[in-house]
Amino acid sequence: xxxxxxxxxxxxxxxxxxxxxxxxxxxxxxxxxxxxxxxxxxxxxxxxxxxxxxxxxxxxxxxxxxxxxxxxxxxxxxxxxxxxxxxxxxxxxxxxxxxxxxxxxxxxxxxxxxxxxxxxxxxxxxxxxxxxxxxxxxxxxxxxxxxxxxxxxxxxxxxxxxxxxxxxxxxxxxxxxxxxxxxxxxxxxxxxxxxxxxxxxxxxxxxxxxxxxxxxxxxxxxxxxxxxxxxxxxxxxxxxxxxxxxxxxxxxxxxxxxxxxxxxxxxxxxxxxxxxxxxxxxxxxxxxxxxxxxxxxxxxxxxxxxxxxxxxxxxxxxxxxxxxxxxxxxxxxxxxxxxxxxxxxxxxxxxxxxxxxxxxxxxxxxxxxxxxxxx
Numbered sequence: 508x509x510x511x512x513x514x515x516x517x518x519x520x521x522x523x524x525x526x527x528x529x530x531x532x533x534x535x536x537x538x539x540x541x542x543x544x545x546x547x548x549x550x551x552x553x554x555x556x557x558x559x560x561x562x563x564x565x566x567x568x569x570x571x572x573x574x575x576x577x578x579x580x581x582x583x584x585x586x587x588x589x590x591x592x593x594x595x596x597x598x599x600x601x602x603x604x605x606x607x608x609x610x611x612x613x614x615x616x617x618x619x620x621x622x623x624x625x626x627x628x629x630x631x632x633x634x635x636x637x638x639x640x641x642x643x644x645x646x647x648x649x650x651x652x653x654x655x656x657x658x659x660x661x662x663x664x665x666x667x668x669x670x671x672x673x674x675x676x677x678x679x680x681x682x683x684x685x686x687x688x689x690x691x692x693x694x695x696x697x698x699x700x701x702x703x704x705x706x707x708x709x710x711x712x713x714x715x716x717x718x719x720x721x722x723x724x725x726x727x728x729x730x731x732x733x734x735x736x737x738x739x740x741x742x743x744x745x746x747x748x749x750x751x752x753x754x755x756x757x758x759x760x761x762x763x764x765x766x767x768x769x770x771x772x773x774x775x776x777x778x779x780x781x782x783x784x785x786x787x788x789x790x791x792x793x794x795x796x797x798x799x800x801x802x803x804x805x806x807x808x809x810x811x812x813x814x815x816x817x818x819x820x821x822x823x824x825x826x827x828x829x830x831x832x833x834x835x836x837x838x839x840x841x842x843x844x845x846x847x848x849x850x851x852x853x854x855x856x857x858x859x860x861x862x863x864x865x866x867x868x869x870x871x872x873x874x875x876x877x878x879x880x881x882x
Contacts, residue, residue, distance in 0.1 A: 525550040525856065529880065532865075540570040548588075560603065562588030576619050582612040592640075604640040608633050621655035641722075642692045649685030656680055678735040678744070685729070691722035723755040730766075740876075743771035754793065761793040779879040782814040796839035807837035817879055823862050823871065827880070830855040 527548035534541045543566065550560040564586035572578045587607040614627035631645035657674040730748035746768040754760040765788045772781035791805040815829035833852040841848045860880050864871065 522553045523550055523856075524553075525858070538572040541568070542570070543567045560589035560591075562586065562590075564588075577615070577617055579613070579615040582610075582614075584608070584610045602639060605636040606633055606640060623653040624651065625653075626650045644690045644692075645687060646690075647685060647687040649683065651681055651683040653679050653681050676736055678733060681730075681732040681734060683730040683732070683748075685727075687726040689722075689724040689726070691724075724752055724760060725755060726750055726752045728764075740775060741771060741773040743769070745769050758793040759791075761791065763790045763792070764788070774876040774879065776875060777819045777877060778817065779877040780814070780816040781879065782812070784810075784812045786810050796837070797842050798838040798840060803838060805837065805839065807835060807839075810834040815879070817860065817877060819877055820859075825860050825862070825877070826857070827860050828855070828857040 525548065527546065529544075529546040531544040532542065545566070546562070546564045548560075548562050552559065564584070566582070566584045568580060568582040570578060570580035585608070588605065590604050590606045590608075592602065592604055608631070610629065610631040612627055612629040614625055616623060616625040618624075627647075627649055629645075629647040629649075631647075633641075633643050633645075635642055656677040656679065658677050660675050728748060728750035730746055732744060732746040734744040735742060746766070748766040748768075750762070750764040750766075752760065752762040752764075766785065768783070768785040770781065770783040774780070787809040789807055789809070794805040795802050796805045797803075811831065811833050813829075813831040815827060817825050817827045819825045831854055835850045835852075837848055839848045862878070862880060
């Protein structure tokens with residue numbers, strides 16, 4: 508059951524039935540490790556035949572150990588099917604697009620005495636089967652540094668130092684820096700929300716009554732994340748990040764985003780659960796909306812909460828319940844069809860999950876922790 512105003516011009520209650528098949532695995536061959544993950548899903552909405560969703564996805568990767576402190580790898584991904592995305596013309600409007608996507612990624616990691624760092628280069632391509640979807644290519648580079656955090660453990664006085672526990676591993680603090688360039692294709696310059704400026708930032712040409720040209724977004728961002736190690740069966744963390752986006756052509760989609768995110772997860776022999784909450788504060792300096800104080804640049808806050816809980820029933824079978832809530836609050840007044848000011852969305856789903864693996868049955872039946880089915 509879902510209360511989701513994003514799927515319609517008016518708020519509606521709707522029910523859905525979903526079926527999914529997922530699998531994953533890995534294999535080691537010498538210094539190499541191969542791993543894969545696949546998923547197939549179908550979802551039907553009662554009374555909304557146009558909202559029927561289906562999706563296929565496959566991830567594959569290889570990791571190779573180069574030396575004691577260095578390893579590298581490549582990853583590839585391909586997917587096709589329904590994508591729920593916000594319409595790039597108007598930020599609050601969600602649409603269902605049929606899209607195909609592929610990506611490739613190379614990375615190298617260095618680690619020594621608990622400290623680790625990684626660099627990566629990534630390439631993506633998106634293709635849509637609708638004129639409302641924007642074909643695009645993406646190129647991204649980034650790096651992160653992971654530093655372990657230890658707390659002091661006070662031992663007994665005059666004990667021999669050999670074997671005495673002196674520190675306790677608390678978790679990691681991670682620093683991230685990334686840059687992404689997004690190149691859109693066949694995007695008319697007249698498309699988009701009301702802007703604060705008239706001119707273009709770079710060359711464009713006039714064809715058949717439309718200003719045509721490239722759309723280039725550059726995004727630069729960073730994050731600081733605290734990852735807490737497992738304690739009493741629970742793990743969690745906090746993520747603080749920021750992103751600056753520049754629209755190289757018109758400036759309408761210039762954006763500054765601040766993000767705060769927290770999560771917690773845990774599992775026992777019979778239970779497994781996780782919860783995540785995020786808050787995004789966004790400022791579009793190039794977009795104008797009508798607010799209580801007249802025309803103003805567009806600002807909004809987006810809060811999301813998602814959770815999932817699983818329970819083993821018998822053997823490899825289990826039951827799950829998951830749900831989420833979204834809150835969107837902006838400074839726009841509901842005076843135009845394109846600037847819905849505020850909305851709230853929520854969903855709740857329950858079902859049965861069955862997992863199987865090549866591990867011996869005794870190990871699966873007597874596992875100390877339940878392995879949650881990935882989403």
